[in-house]
Amino acid sequence: MIDALHNGFLSVLGPTLGLFAWTLLKIILIVAPLFGAVAYATLYERKVIGYMQIRIGPNRVGPFGLLQPIADGLKLLLKEIISPQAASTGLFFLAPVMVLAPALAVWAVVPFAPGLVLADVNAGLLYVMAISSLGVYGIIVAGWASNSKYAFLGALRASAQVISYELAMGFALVGVLMVSGSLNLSDIVNQQGHGIGGGSILSWNFIPLFPLFLVYLIAGVAETNRAPFDVAEGESEIVAGHMIEYSGMSFALFFLGEYANIWLICAMTSVLFMGGWLSPFAATIPVLGAPSIFWLLGKMMFVMFLFLWFRATFPRYRYDQLMRLGWKVFIPVTLVWIVLVAAWMQTPYSLW
Amino acid sequence: MTLTTVIFYIFAAILIASALRVITAKNPVHAALSLVLSFFTGAVLWMLIEAEFLAISLVLVYVGAVMVLFLFVVMMLDINFEELRKGFWSYFPFAAVVAVIMAAEMVLILIAPSTGLDAYSAVAPLPEGVSNIKQLGVPIYTDYLLPFELAAVLLLVAMIAAVSLTLRRRKNTKYIDPAEQIKVKRNDRLRIVKMDAVVEQPEPAAADEAGDKPAA
Numbered sequence: 371m372i373d374a375l376h377n378g379f380l381s382v383l384g385p386t387l388g389l390f391a392w393t394l395l396k397i398i399l400i401v402a403p404l405f406g407a408v409a410y411a412t413l414y415e416r417k418v419i420g421y422m423q424i425r426i427g428p429n430r431v432g433p434f435g436l437l438q439p440i441a442d443g444l445k446l447l448l449k450e451i452i453s454p455q456a457a458s459t460g461l462f463f464l465a466p467v468m469v470l471a472p473a474l475a476v477w478a479v480v481p482f483a484p485g486l487v488l489a490d491v492n493a494g495l496l497y498v499m500a501i502s503s504l505g506v507y508g509i510i511v512a513g514w515a516s517n518s519k520y521a522f523l524g525a526l527r528a529s530a531q532v533i534s535y536e537l538a539m540g541f542a543l544v545g546v547l548m549v550s551g552s553l554n555l556s557d558i559v560n561q562q563g564h565g566i567g568g569g570s571i572l573s574w575n576f577i578p579l580f581p582l583f584l585v586y587l588i589a590g591v592a593e594t595n596r597a598p599f600d601v602a603e604g605e606s607e608i609v610a611g612h613m614i615e616y617s618g619m620s621f622a623l624f625f626l627g628e629y630a631n632i633w634l635i636c637a638m639t640s641v642l643f644m645g646g647w648l649s650p651f652a653a654t655i656p657v658l659g660a661p662s663i664f665w666l667l668g669k670m671m672f673v674m675f676l677f678l679w680f681r682a683t684f685p686r687y688r689y690d691q692l693m694r695l696g697w698k699v700f701i702p703v704t705l706v707w708i709v710l711v712a713a714w715m716q717t718p719y720s721l722w
Numbered sequence: 723m724t725l726t727t728v729i730f731y732i733f734a735a736i737l738i739a740s741a742l743r744v745i746t747a748k749n750p751v752h753a754a755l756s757l758v759l760s761f762f763t764g765a766v767l768w769m770l771i772e773a774e775f776l777a778i779s780l781v782l783v784y785v786g787a788v789m790v791l792f793l794f795v796v797m798m799l800d801i802n803f804e805e806l807r808k809g810f811w812s813y814f815p816f817a818a819v820v821a822v823i824m825a826a827e828m829v830l831i832l833i834a835p836s837t838g839l840d841a842y843s844a845v846a847p848l849p850e851g852v853s854n855i856k857q858l859g860v861p862i863y864t865d866y867l868l869p870f871e872l873a874a875v876l877l878l879v880a881m882i883a884a885v886s887l888t889l890r891r892r893k894n895t896k897y898i899d900p901a902e903q904i905k906v907k908r909n910d911r912l913r914i915v916k917m918d919a920v921v922e923q924p925e926p927a928a929a930d931e932a933g934d935k936p937a938a
Contacts, residue, residue, distance in 0.1 A: 386725045461755075492853045496778040503786030507758065510790065514751060514797050526794070533790055553855060691900045 396488050400477050408629040409439035415678050422682040449618035454516060457615065461515035466616065466623035469508030473630035476501045480637050481556045483647045483663040494555040495543060498638060499536075502593075505631065506532045509602070509612050512624070516615035524611025527689060528595055528602030534696040535592040541704035542586040545579050545711055546642045549722045559646035563653070563661075565721055570659075571650035576643040578714075578721055581707045583643045585700045587676070590635035592696065594628060596677055598684035599692055632677060633670065640669035730770055737763040750796045758789050775855045 379395075380388035413428065413435065420427025428435035453459055479494040481487040491497060506529045513525020550558040565573030576583040592599040603611040613624050640646055647666045651658040687695070715722055740763060743756035761784050768777035831837055862870050 389725070461752075491774065493774045493778055493855060496775070496782065496855075500778045500781040500786060503782060504762075506786070506790055507755075507793075510793055510797075511755070514793075522797075529790060529794075533787060536786070688900075690898075691904075694900050 393488070397478075400488060401474060404474070404477060404630060404633065405626070407633055408626055409443060411629045411633065411674065412442065412625075413439050414674065415681075418675065418678040419682045422679070443622070446622040447619055451618040451620055452615075454518070454615050456517040458515040458517065461511050462615075463620060465508050465512035465515055465612075466620045466627070467508070468511060469505055469627035470623050470630070472501050472504040472508075473627040473634065476634055477630075477637075479555060480634070481559060481641065481646065482666055484556070484560075484661065486663065487556060490554065490556060493553050495547060495553040495558070495642075498555075498634075499540060499543065502631070502634065503536055505627065508624075508627065512616070513612040516612070518615050520609055520614045521612050524602050524614070528611060531595070531599065531602065531692065531696075532593055534693060535589040535700075538585055538696055538700035538704060539589040539593060541701060541708065542582040542589065543642070545582040545704065545708050546575060548708070548711060548715065549575065549579065551722075555641055555646075559641055559648065561722075562645045563648050569648060570652040571645070574643065574645040574648070579643065579707070579711065581703050583639075585704050586643065587635075587639055587673070589696070589700060590639065591677060591680060592692070594631045594635060596628075596632065597681040598687050600686060601689050601692060632674065636670040636673040636677075637666070639673045640666055644669050644673075726770060730767065733763050733766045733770075737767065750799065750801075751793065754789065754793050754796050758785055758793075761785050761789065772854060775858055 376392055379392045382388065383391055416438075417427040417435070428438040431437040431441045453462060476498055478488045479491055479497050481490070509528045509532070510525050513522045513528075516522070546558060547553060550561045552558060552561070562574050563569040595602045603609075603613065613621055616624065645665075646669075647661045647663055649655075649659050649661055649665050653659045653661075714720060737760055740756045740759040744753050744760065747753040747756060761780060765777040765780045765785070768774075768780065832839060
């Protein structure tokens with residue numbers, strides 16, 4: 371059916387315009403559910419943290435508070451957008467867009483199911499790293515353009531943190547790249563489909579690469595400026611960091627970008643370490659063993675739950691300890707494990 | 723005109739505009755951001771000739787890391803730009819002559835028949851299933867291993883040099899070592915003193931009456 375629709379587009383609109391329209395349609399099919407997921411991630415967060423603190427969480431708007439994200443969105447849309455007098459106006463309003471745009475562009479290479487990917491490029495993993503590293507500009511520009519000390523300090527903290535943890539993250543990905551022998555995200559998932567236990571949970575990357583998995587997950591939390599690494603917006607220290615001068619929708623755009631990035635880390639953790647769309651059961655089991663997009667979504671929900679669990683559990687890191695963790699703990703751990711895995715792959719006991 | 727050509731011209735125009743902004747912008751932060759934009763646009767142009775590895779590493783290394791640190795430095799600077807712009811017009815004639823000579827030289831190289839630039843045909847699209855990265859990686863790690871390793875050693879030496887140049891122990895710094903800090907046990911900081919649960923109080927004085935009064 372998809373092929374028929376694709377050919378229909380090409381025949382009606384011609385090759386160039388048809389390709390354009392077809393790609394646009396695919397982009398919308400990714401971005402629209404993503405925005406829904408971003409909106410409902412806030413409700414998920416408030417509910418989970420609520421129950422962890424023995425409260426109920428939002429339950430007034432709609433049944434079980436299900437309409438709360440929509441109410442929040444409407445409120446933010448209708449609020450006044452204030453432009454500080456001393457701010458550099460153009461860059462001030464460009465900054466939230468610079469956070470959101472890369473967060474959406476990365477999704478182009480994320481595979482949801484076999485063949486269900488917007489751009490199945492060979493350098494998918496590198497693309498993800500390159501584009502997600504652009505998001506830091508939004509933070510710096512926001513801090514600088516606000517012309518405020520709090521915003522600038524917050525931006526400096528946030529961007530130094532993001533750059534530092536990107537290194538550890540990159541090294542963790544080198545391990546995945548070595549065992550997969552490919553930078554293509556679909557190939558990385560398929561490679562996890564054979565091995566111990568016939569492609570079940572036992573053959574996924576997170577078991578042999580466990581230290582790298584942990585480093586990637588924790589660096590992902592730091593990368594998205596989430597608690598316990600949220601010094602960038604530490605309420606008790608620098609109020610809201612680089613977002614302090616923003617209001618209304620321009621403030622909301624930062625959060626859209628942040629939550630889209632969190633979902634991205636969830637998706638990437640699932641794809642790289644937890645077998646993507648593969649089932650945790652052996653492929654020989656009839657229904658349960660079949661690969662499906664729902665497994666991927668379930669894994670993403672699980673990683674998201676971990677993010678919320680961390681937030682509800684850990685106190686905020688102090689800034690120097692946070693930098694120490696990134697540079698002096700994570701990078702050596704990943705380097706040692708990469709060498710170990712490389713040696714392992716040369717022995718007859720290699721799993722790959 | 724194919725879609726690729728349209729994209730090429732759009733991005734080429736953005737590249738030229740942003741490159742011009744780098745040298746004409748009054749504010750150095752705007753100039754640095756324009757440089758970021760021109761790097762990014764250059765990466766897109768490389769992507770169009772299917773050099774995706776080069777394009778992505780340009781974004782990853784220069785845009786994602788180097789320019790961020792560059793922006794840090796530029797934002798922290800406290801310079802009076804009026805002061806710097808003084809005397810621009812007195813230097814202008816000489817600078818213009820230099821620029822014209824440079825441009826003329828480049829044009830001469832590009833149009834001279836002996837450089838043989840005509841012989842280069844347009845980049846042929848890669849056949850299906852050929853990975854650009856593998857094509858690049860295999861020669862680097864086989865034929866060009868020694869130069870590649872030497873370049874890596876050079877970078878390492880530069881890195882060590884940069885660290886050792888800036889490494890200095892100041893006497894008055896109040897540096898705390900987090901590694902030491904997290905090793906602290908309760909007994910290092912806290913002394914528990916045994917005390918009797920009930921202690922003989924002296925005779926209640928007149929102050930006791932005041933304490934009994936309800937808050938007004």
